[in-house]
Amino acid sequence: MRTITYLQAINEALDEALAQDERVFLLGEDIGIYGGGFGATHGLQEKYGQQRVRDTPISESAITGAAVGAAMTGMRPVMELQFSDFITVAMDQLVNQAAKIHYMYSGKAKVPLVMRTASGSGTGAAAQHSQSLENWMAHIPGLKVIQPTNAYDAKGLLHAAIKDNNPVMFYEHKLLYSTTGNVPEEPYTLPIGVADIKRLGKDVTIVATGIMVNKALEAAEIVKTKGISVEVIDPRTLVPLDKETILTSVEKTKRVIVATEAVKNSGFSAEITSIIAESKISMDLKAPIVRLGGAFVPMPAQKILESKATPQLDSLVEALDQVMGEIEV
Amino acid sequence: MNKRVNKIQQTKLIDGIEALKKMWEIRIFEEMIQELFSAGELYGTMHLCIGQEATAVGGAGILRQNDWIVSTHRNHGHCIAKGTDIRSMFAEMLGKKTGTNEGKGGSMHIADLDVGNLGSNGIVGAGFPIAAGAALSAQMQGTDQVVLCYAGDGATNEGSFHEALNLASIWQLPVIYLIENNQYGMSSSIKQMVNIDKLSNRAMSYGIEGITIDGNNLTEVSQTVSNAVEKARNGGGPTLIEALTYRHKGHSKSDKLLYRSDDECQQWKENNDPIFRLESELMKEGTLLEADIREIEKTIRQELADIVDSVKLDSEPTIEDLWTHVYAEDEV
Ligand SMILES: Cc1ncc(C[n+]2csc(CCOP(=O)(O)OP(=O)(O)O)c2C)c(N)n1
Numbered sequence: 001m002r003t004i005t006y007l008q009a010i011n012e013a014l015d016e017a018l019a020q021d022e023r024v025f026l027l028g029e030d031i032g033i034y035g036g037g038f039g040a041t042h043g044l045q046e047k048y049g050q051q052r053v054r055d056t057p058i059s060e061s062a063i064t065g066a067a068v069g070a071a072m073t074g075m076r077p078v079m080e081l082q083f084s085d086f087i088t089v090a091m092d093q094l095v096n097q098a099a100k101i102h103y104m105y106s107g108k109a110k111v112p113l114v115m116r117t118a119s120g121s122g123t124g125a126a127a128q129h130s131q132s133l134e135n136w137m138a139h140i141p142g143l144k145v146i147q148p149t150n151a152y153d154a155k156g157l158l159h160a161a162i163k164d165n166n167p168v169m170f171y172e173h174k175l176l177y178s179t180t181g182n183v184p185e186e187p188y189t190l191p192i193g194v195a196d197i198k199r200l201g202k203d204v205t206i207v208a209t210g211i212m213v214n215k216a217l218e219a220a221e222i223v224k225t226k227g228i229s230v231e232v233i234d235p236r237t238l239v240p241l242d243k244e245t246i247l248t249s250v251e252k253t254k255r256v257i258v259a260t261e262a263v264k265n266s267g268f269s270a271e272i273t274s275i276i277a278e279s280k281i282s283m284d285l286k287a288p289i290v291r292l293g294g295a296f297v298p299m300p301a302q303k304i305l306e307s308k309a310t311p312q313l314d315s316l317v318e319a320l321d322q323v324m325g326e327i328e329v
Numbered sequence: 330m331n332k333r334v335n336k337i338q339q340t341k342l343i344d345g346i347e348a349l350k351k352m353w354e355i356r357i358f359e360e361m362i363q364e365l366f367s368a369g370e371l372y373g374t375m376h377l378c379i380g381q382e383a384t385a386v387g388g389a390g391i392l393r394q395n396d397w398i399v400s401t402h403r404n405h406g407h408c409i410a411k412g413t414d415i416r417s418m419f420a421e422m423l424g425k426k427t428g429t430n431e432g433k434g435g436s437m438h439i440a441d442l443d444v445g446n447l448g449s450n451g452i453v454g455a456g457f458p459i460a461a462g463a464a465l466s467a468q469m470q471g472t473d474q475v476v477l478c479y480a481g482d483g484a485t486n487e488g489s490f491h492e493a494l495n496l497a498s499i500w501q502l503p504v505i506y507l508i509e510n511n512q513y514g515m516s517s518s519i520k521q522m523v524n525i526d527k528l529s530n531r532a533m534s535y536g537i538e539g540i541t542i543d544g545n546n547l548t549e550v551s552q553t554v555s556n557a558v559e560k561a562r563n564g565g566g567p568t569l570i571e572a573l574t575y576r577h578k579g580h581s582k583s584d585k586l587l588y589r590s591d592d593e594c595q596q597w598k599e600n601n602d603p604i605f606r607l608e609s610e611l612m613k614e615g616t617l618l619e620a621d622i623r624e625i626e627k628t629i630r631q632e633l634a635d636i637v638d639s640v641k642l643d644s645e646p647t648i649e650d651l652w653t654h655v656y657a658e659d660e661v
Pocket of ligand 1: 029058060082086089402403451452453454480481482483484485509511513514515580
C-alpha cells in the first residue's frame with residue numbers, strides 16, 4: 001500500500017465522493033483555486049468546476065445555513081469551516097437548525113451535511129485559532145462528531161461521514177495534516193461509532209482523542225523499555241461513542257489514563273471516565289483514573305506557553321509512571 | 330447639532346512629513362517581521378498590510394489619543410498609527426514578556442488600551458459590534474470620544490457587519506466604519522463575492538452615510554475620516570467609508586497568490602503605492618527633496634533594526650504566566 005499524508009487522504013476522499021455521487025458538493029471560504037485554508041480541497045475546483053466546488057463569501061452562518069437547506073432538499077453538502085473556532089459564528093445554524101431538524105420534524109426531513117474543520121493548537125495562532133471545541137459538539141444531540149487521527153482513518157471516516165444521513169462534524173487536527181500513513185488507493189468507508197485499538201497492551205489503557213492518540217503511541221514506546229505494556233484506544237468518533245471497546249480494554253488492564261487536547265474542565269475526558277466509573281469495572285481498578293487535558297486557559301500565542309497549555313509526551317509518560325506506581329510491575 | 334459645520338474646518342490634519350515617517354515605520358516594521366519569519370525567528374502567523382499604509386495613517390493617525398480604534402487580523406499599520414509602541418509590538422511577535430500582550434496575543438491580537446487601541450481580532454467581522462459597543466459607551470458616558478473600526482472588504486459579508494451597522498444607526502453612535510477594500514478576502518475577489526459596485530452602498534440600507542474613496546491617497550483618507558470623526562463627535566452618528574486599496578503581499582504565510590495576476594499586482598505597486606504617492610506629492614510641493622526622504626527611510630530602518638536587536642534579548646514569559654489573567658481580579 002502506498003503512503004500518503006493525512007491531507008492527501010482527505011483530498012482523495014473528497015475527490016472520490018464528488019466522482020461517486022452527483023449530490024455531493026463542496027462549499028466554503030477559499031476552497032477553490034486557493035485549495036482551502038490548509039490545502040485539503042486542492043485541485044478539486046479545477047476538476048469538478050465552480051458549481052460543485054463552490055467558493056463562498058466570508059459568512060459562516062450563511063454557509064452553514066445553506067448547507068442545511070441544501071441537505072434537507074436532496075443534496076449532500078460538505079462544507080469547510082476554515083478553523084474550528086469559527087463555529088461560534090455559525091452556531092445557530094449548526095446547533096439549533098442542523099442538529100434539531102430531523103428530530104423536530106419527526107423524521108420527515110434529514111440533514112446529511114458534513115462540516116469539515118481544522119482544529120487544535122501548535123501553530124502559534126493564539127486563542128481564536130487554536131481551540132479544541134469538539135467537546136461542545138459532542139454535547140449536542142443530533143450531531144455526530146468524528147476526530148480521525150491518521151491518514152487511513154481520515155479517508156475512510158470522511159467517506160462514511162459523507163454517506164451518513166446526519167449532520168457530521170469532522171475534526172481535522174492542523175498538526176496531523178502533514179503526517180503520513182498507509183492508505184488504500186480505492187474508496188473505502190470505516191464505520192462511524194467503532195473505536196480503534198491503536199496498540200495492544202496489558203498493563204494500562206490510554207483512551208486518547210485526536211492528536212493525543214499519536215502522543216500516547218509515542219509514550220507507549222518509551223515506557224515499553226521499563227516493561228510497561230500500554231494499550232491505546234482511539235474512539236475515533238466521539239458521537240456515537242463505542243463504549244464497549246473502551247470498557248473491554250479497561251477490564252483487561254485495570255488502569256486508565258484519558259487524554260484529550262481539549263480543555264480538561266467539563267470536557268470529553270469527564271464523559272469517558274464517568275462511563276468507566278459507572279460500570280462495574282471501576283470496583284476492580286488498580287489505580288485511580290488519571291485525566292490529562294488542556295489547561296483551563298485560553299490558548300496563548302507564545303511558543304513555550306502554548307506547548308504547556310496542552311498535555312505533551314512527558315505528561316503522558318509521567319501519568320503512566322503514576323498509574324503503574326501503585327503496584328509492582 | 331448645527332454647530333457641526335464650523336467644527337469640520339477646525340480639524341488639524343496630520344502633517345505630511347510626520348505621515349510619511351509613520352507610513353515608512355509601518356512598512357519597514359512589516360518587512361522586518363517578514364524577514365524574521367523567513368529566518369525562522371518568529372513563531373505564529375502574520376498578515377502584512379504593505380500597500381495599505383495610507384488608510385492606517387490617514388485613519389487611526391488623525392484620531393485623538395483617547396479615541397478608540399478596533400482592528401483586524403491585518404492590524405500592524407492600525408496599531409502603529411494609533412501610537413502603539415513599536416518595541417512592544419516587536420516583542421509581542423517575538424514571544425517576549427515585554428510584548429503588548431505579554432506573549433499571549435501574538436500578531437493577530439495586539440492591543441494597547443492606553444493609546445486607544447482596543448485590540449485586533451482574529452475573527453473576521455467581530456470588530457463591528459464591538460466598535461458599536463465602545464461608541465455606545467462613549468455616548469452613555471457623555472464623553473466626546475469616537476471609535477474608528479477597521480475591517481476588510483470580505484468582512485462586510487459577515488452577519489455581524491449588518492447587525493452592527495443597524496445598531497449604530499438607530500442609536501446614532503459615534504463610530505466610523507472604515508472598510509479597507511484591498512480587493513480580496515484571502516483568495517476571493519470582492520467582485521465575485523458581492524454583486525454591487527460599491528461596498529459603501531450597503532450603508533444605505535441602514536440609514537447611514539456611505540462614501541467610497543481612494544484609499545491610497547493619504548490626504549483623501551485623512552480628510553474623509555476627519556469629517557466623519559467631527560460628525561460623530563457632534564452627535565451626527567456613524568459613517569461607512571470604503572477605501573480602495575491593495576495588499577502587495579499574500580494573505581498570510583501560506584498564500585501562493587494563484588488567484589490574482591502579476592500584472593494587476595504590478596500595476597498597484599508601481600502606479601499606486603501610497604508611500605510613493607505621498608513622497609512625490611511632498612517633493613512636488615517642495616516640502617522634501619528625494620535625498621531627505623531616503624534619509625528618513627534609512628534612519629527608520631536603523632532605528633527599527635536596533636529595536637529588534639534589543640528585543641531579542643528580552644526574556645520570555647515563564648510557565649507561571651500561562652495561568653495568569655484567565656479571570657480578572659476583584660477590584661480593591
Ligand atoms: C469568522 C472568520 N472566518 C474566516 C476567517 C479566516 N480569514 C481570516 S482573514 C480572512 C480574509 C479576510 O478578508 P477581508 O475582510 O477582506 O480582510 P483582508 O484580509 O483583505 O484585510 C479570512 C477568510 C476568520 N479569521 N474568521
